[in-house]
Amino acid sequence: MILVTGGAGFIGSNFVLDWLACRDEPVVNLDLLTYAGNLGNLVSLRGDSRHVFVQGDVCDAALVRRLLVEYRPRAVVHLAAETHVDRSIQDAAAFVRTNVTGTYVLLEAVRDYWQALGATEREAFRFHHVSTDEVYGSLGPEDAPFTEHHPYQPNSPYSASKAASDHLVRAWxxxxxxxxVTTNCSNNYGPYHFPEKLIPLAIVNALAGKPLPVYGDGLNVRDWLYVKDHCAALRLVLERGRVGQTYNIGGWNEKTNLEIVRTICRLLDELRPDAAGPHERLITFVADRPGHDRRYAIDASKVERELGWRPAETFETGIRKTVQWYLDHPEWVAQVQSGAYRQWIATQYGRVGPA
Known part of the structure; x- marks a missing residue:
């Protein structure tokens, strides 16, 4: 049995689904079901006794301790986090609470649980903390990609809260x-991605004929990682990663935001043509967000060298699969586009471009 926090979110639900597709070891899934947590992501597991879902907060120490005692997991995979930079700029308190306080509460509960285990179980136990490349700050155009030894230089409330959680895990x-073990990943994309991040927002807006908002000049660079490749890496690190070590997980796919949106437009022109014309007509440049990091890039050599992991998908294959998934799951998109979601998009981006 393993305990996964945040297992109804984007990466978390993909991890739970992939875990149970690869092995029979049960999962206790603790998720608060905030705006981005969605049990619809896990509908295929209904009736599966290997998946135990608990709605709850990682900041609830009594609940966390009860779950540890009741289910006696051999590992904890900590994915629960507030993750959207724009939301952190609007309301940093929620990020400090979940990402910092939640990690502290979890660490303390797990420490007490782990110390009470027998010697063999204690030796085998692992706490896997899942983090982000954004803790490293921003790179210049010619700078080498982030390695595990790069100094922390977080530039947003989100990345600062994740950096704090990384430091807590290291200290414990x-x-x-x-x-x-800690993993720092680059930007994920793929199925079940809540449509406020760049790729799902571009797909959903383009299909609806709405503006495709691109910050600034669109030349900010990110390294893109298909979420199922990330899940495979997480399983490997949990299984064979060295205790106390950090592993960077990246897709070896540096792309500008504008490249990403244009690629999505070309795929939709092919797969779902719009009678009104090419989807690129919808691209709309909007004011840049405060403190927008210019470039992230991950050097994933360590996880490749030590554990033999490399991403199975290129960006070209992964983004095609992602666009096709959204085309094939309109009911999921409709379900997540609640009134609260639409209000958030209007607040963040305003009324831009054609109606």
């Missing part, structure tokens, strides 16, 4: 001996 290992 060095101070208390808790057997931890």
């Amino acid at each position: 290992h060095h101070t208390y001996g808790l057997p931890v």
Whole structure:
């Protein structure tokens, strides 16, 4: 049995689905079901006794401790987090609460649980903390990609809160001996991605004939990682990663935001042509967000060298699969586009471009 936090979110639900597709080891899935947590992502697991879902908060120490005692997991995979940079700029408090306080509460509960285990179980136990490349800050155009030794230089409330959680995990290992591993990933994309991030927002808006908002000049660079490749890496690190180590996980796919949106437009022109014309006509440049990091890039050599992991998907294959998934799942898109979601998009981007 493993305990997964945030297992109804984008990466979390993909991880749970992939885990149970690869092995029979049960999962206890703790998720608060905030705006981005969606049990619809896990509908295929209804009736599957290997999946135990618990709606709850990682900041609820009593609940976390009860789950540990009741289910006795051999590992905790900590994915629960507030993740959207724009939301962190509008309301940093929620990010500090979930990402910092939630990680602290979880670490303390897990430490007590781990210390009470027998010697063999204690030796085998792992706490896997899932984090982001954004903790490293921003790179210049010619800078080498982030390695695990790059100094932390977070530039947004979101990345600062994740950096704080990384430091807590490191401290609980060095101070208390808790057997931890940490992974820092690049931008994920793929099925079940809540449509406020760049790729799903571009797909959903383009299909609806709405503006495709691109920040600034659109030349901000990100490294893109297909979510199922990320899940495969997480399983490997949990299984064979060295205790106390950090592993960067990236897709070796640096692309500008404008390249991404144009690629999505070309795929939709092919797969779902619009009688009104090419989808690129919808691209609309909007004011850049405050403190927008210019470039992220991950050097994933360590996880490749030590564990033999490399992404199975190129960006070209992964983005085609992603666009096709959204075309094939209009009911999922309709379900997540609640009134609260539409209000958030209007607040963040305003009324831009054609109606």
